[in-house]
Amino acid sequence: MGGVPGPEDLLDVLLAGGRRAESLTHLRHLPARAGTTAPWPEWADPDLVAGYTALGVTRPWQHQVEAADAAWCGSHVALGTSTGSGKSMAFWLPALTAVRAEQRDHGRIENVRRRPSVLYLCPTKALAADQSAALTRLLDAAGTRDVRVATCDGDTPFAERVWVQDHADVVLTNPDFLHFSLLSNHGRWVRFLRSLRYVVVDEGHAFRGVFGAHVALVLRRLRRLAAYYGAPDPVFVVASATTAEPDVSAARLIGVAPGKVRAVVGDTSPAGRKTFALWEPPVLPDVDGMDGFVAAAPGRDADEWWVETPPDEVVERPRRSATAEAADLLADLTAAGARTLAFTRSRRGAESVALHAGRVLSANTPALANAVAAYRGGYLPEERRALEQAIRTGALRALATTNALELGVDISGLDAVLIVGWPGTRMSIWQQAGRAGRAGADGLVALIAREDPLDTYLVHHPEAVFDAPLEATVFDPGNPYVLAPHLCAAAAEVPIRPDEVTSFGPRAAEVLDVLVAKGALRRRPAGWFWTHPGNAAGMTDLRGSGGEPVRVVEGATGRLLGTVDAGGADGAVHPGAVYVHQGASFVVDELDLADHVALVHRKDVDYGTWSHDVTSIAVQHVAQERTWGADDGVPTPDGRGQVGWGLGEVDVTTQVVSYQKRRLPGMEVLGSFELDLPERSLTTTAVWWTADAALLEAAGVTGDLAPGALHAAEHAAIGLLPLLATCDRWDLGGVSTALHIDTGAATVFVYDAYPGGAGFAERGYELAETWLRATRDAIASCPCAAGCPACVQSPKCGTQNSPLEKDAAVRLLDAVLALAPAGEGAVHPSSRSQDGPARA
Structure with a gap:
């Protein structure tokens, strides 16, 4: 194969000349799109225009001009176009033009001192560094030396930070630095804050769930301090992957009415033809030495290769793990000359794919043995920068990465993208897929299904991937567990005046009263004051990671x-x-x-380790509840029983109590070892449903079957909820029991895995019937006999997926759904287009 292989050539590599054709469940060709340009705006700085022209941009795309014009005219902008569509020009052109225009105005010293400043926020340090390098290239090409650009984050030395505070026109950073350092030390940033003209929020779709709620409140605090120092309300540009209702999400993020945000969503950049394959790893062959081998250890992440089962157990011949399949495909693509990213669902997965692909190349193409590497969070900054540079220059042909490279780091010229497991949202799928064939070139994308209910469903229902609407971004700034520490931080920055309370949302007054009652704040006629010597910003963990890494x-x-x-x-x-x-x-x-x-x-x-934990749950407060199968609370006389639904606050207690050593690659258990680690408690929001004794009897679920039936239903429900909410199963947790002390009945709980909740459980409560029907269908349609990772086994189960009763779970869900009121939650799982459950 000479030269750079095209998508059809690479598809043939995946198919191995037809030997792997049975793994291809669907192939979709996405047509190319021609670009539409527009003239440069008349207000645009001519030097900047010359700089862009020198870099090869002779005319901007139409959507770039539309967004830039809106921002220049003072409108907040939500820019939602595809990966590689040039979103950065849309915000840098007006922002840098404003900086240069005012600082040159008559050469007056007061204008130089008060010239506009620009704040750029993104989720990761890597993206900020990438944008800084791109800005430097632009300004060098423009021949300008009068715009001072600097990155500033937790790694910035103190002396350099002082220079940024005193001189920088454009500061690139992340929400963590803004929260912990800039806002809490705002007295050192007066020059910057009082001149703040533009705030760019890049990769806005990443600010969802609890993280999104935190960032929304950080931005309210930013706007408040800018106003305190006399700056007019800055213009916000929220750049995002394509989402549903980007103007509504952006308005909620920055704290303004949706009508004040201009949405620009028509992508006018060119796009190459994409070949998109849905891929299901093959069933493992029944050959000598292979009987009883499964793709992944029950209950653990499918990043391991094999596990041997006892010979007296009857085991369904399962499919090969997605991680093992991806490693071989990545090695084959690399050997064929393709530059490839493989997106994995975990850090261990990234390491495993890179390691195994390297071994395959070492055996078959020794010259490429070091052409593949892993990239993930947790690496040191210098390691990540070196890997990014290596894949750009071609020193590396492929990276196996977590979603750390999903965001807008500029790595262009890739030929193929492997997506190892559904990444949680359609937004993420298209963001990752957009890495293939950037800058208008053709590209190949393959979604490789894990043995997981949702993955299995999606590769056999391509319409849910390609034809369903995109999700909106779900986050709740009114979550009291998120709001309370930010109110403390805001009061520590500048006492909160009574007329400012509503800017923090409708629940702010209530939460302030609680904070006063607990002694966290002190109420005075002038407002609310922080009176403690400690740093109030330290009360908040923006990433919801549970504390300091x-x-x-x-x-x-x-x-x-x-x-x-x-x-x-x-x-x-x-x-x-x-x-x-x-x-x-x-x-x-x-x-x-x-x-x-x-x-x-x-x-x-020659072994790996896997931990085991135990979890308990207690209901603290019931916010909403309803009953299926009852008339005004009285059970119907047909003997089918009833189902109770609840939504509310729960306390979840988890403790890692032991771990196993398993030999690699065979995964034989070498031993179990106890651990003495503390309990961890989480107060969050859960949705739950209960089944009374009559319903269990009607479903034929006896006492010995009930724990396994409930457990199987819980696992599958967690796997399917991401079809209804902007989350993935790792944002959720679950507990099931045949008799719960707080409900007095057999109960299945699904909870948000973040303090206070993130809105996902509430989405499940709202669409209960749709959610459970999708759950039931996923279990019933799976061809396995007793349950497998594609239906009821969970990759995060703390009890090693025991007990599980697949058939009993189907009967139980049939009985539950038979009691659902007509029209309850009548939304198809793939048609979600609403916002989250709460707005501020």
Whole structure:
């Protein structure tokens, strides 16, 4: 195959000349699109126009001009166009033009001191660094030396930070720095804040769930301080992947009425033809030495290759794991000359795909043995920058990555993208797919299904991937668990005046009263005051990760290897755990939760480790409830029983209690080991349904079957809720029990895995019948006999997926759905186009 292979050539690589054709469940050709240009705006700075022209942009795309014009005229803008459509020009052109215009005005010194400033916010440091480099290229091409651009984040040295405070016109940073440093030390940023003219919020679709709620409140605090220092209300440009109702989501994010945001969604940039394959890994062959092997350990992430089952168990021949399949496909694409990204669902998955693909290449194409690497969160900044540069220059042919590269880091010229498992939303699918064939070139995309109810459903229902509306972004700034610490932070910055309360949303007054009653704030006629010596900003964890990340340190050398989110540290870096970093294995010696450090030593091992946890749940407050199968609360006389639905506040207690060692690649259990780690508590929002004894009897679910039936229904329900809410199963948790002390009945709970909740459980409550019907159909349509990862097994189950009763779960859900009122939640799972459950 000479030259750069095209999509049809690469599709043939995937199909292996027809040998893998049975894995292709659907092929969709997305047509190319011609671009539509427009003249440069008359107000645009001529030097900047010359700079863009020198970089090859002779005329802007029409949507760029439309968005830039709206921002220049003072409208907030929600720009929702595809990956690689040039969104950055739409906000840099008006912002930089404003900076240069005023600072040159008559050369007066007061104008120089008060010239406009611009704040650029994005979810990651990598994207900020990438935008800074692009700005430098533009300004160099324009021949300008009068715009001072700087990145500023937690890694910025103090002396450099002082220079930024005193001189920078454009500051690129992230919400974390804005919250923890800039706003809480606003006295040092007076020059910048009083001149704030534009605020760019890039990759706005990433600000969802609890993180989105936090960022929304940080932006309200920013606007408040800018007004405090005399700045007119800055213009916000929210750039996002294509979403439903981007103007509504952007308005909720920045805290203004939806009518004040101009939506620009017509993408006029050119797009190459995309070949998009839906791919289901094959059923494992029944050959000598393969009987009893399954693709992944029951209950664990499908990033492992095989697990051997006892010979006396009857096991469905399962499918190969998506991770193993992706590794082979990535190796084949790399050998064929393609530049490829493989998006995985976990850090372990990224490491596994890169490691296995490298081994395949080493055996078959030794010259390319080092052409594949992993890229994920937790790497040190210098490691990430080196990997980004290597894939740009071609020193690396492929990266196996988490969604850390889903965002707008400029890596162009890729030929193919593998998406290993449904990434949670259609927004993410198209954002990741947009990496293939950027800048108008053709590209190949393959979605590789994991053995998961949702993945299995989607690769056999292509209309749910290609033809359904995109989701809106769900987040709730009124969540009291999010709102309360931000009110404290705002009061610490500048006391909150009575006339400012409504700017924080309709629940702010109620929450302020609670904070006063608890002594967190003090009420005075002039407003609410923070009177404690501590830093109020420290009360808030924007990322919802459970606190300060745990640093992974090599004990012998003191070398920092990376970080692990606090919430996942107990299960990932407990004593005895194996930690993998760029293919090298380390064993954890000590986990110090007080100092947030895990000490490790380098060791080549032939095993991996998997933790086991126990979870309990208690209902604290019922916000909403209803009953199916009852008339005015009285059970109907037909003997079918009744179903109770609840939505409210719960306390979830989880503790990692042990771990297993399993030999690789065979996954034989080598031993189980107890752990002594503390309990972790989470107060959040849950939706639950109960089944009384009569309903269980009507469904033929006896006492011995009930725990397994409920457990199977819980797993499948968690897997299917992402069809209704902008989340994935890792944003959710669940508990099921044949008799719960708070409900007095058999109960299935599904809860938001974030403090206070994120709106996902409420979505399940609103669309209960649709949700459970999709759940029932996913289980019933699966061809396995007793339950598998494609229907009722969960990759995050703390009890090793035991017990599970597939057939009993179907009967139970049939009985439940038979009681659903007519028209309840009548929304198809793939047709969601509403906003989240709460607005501020």
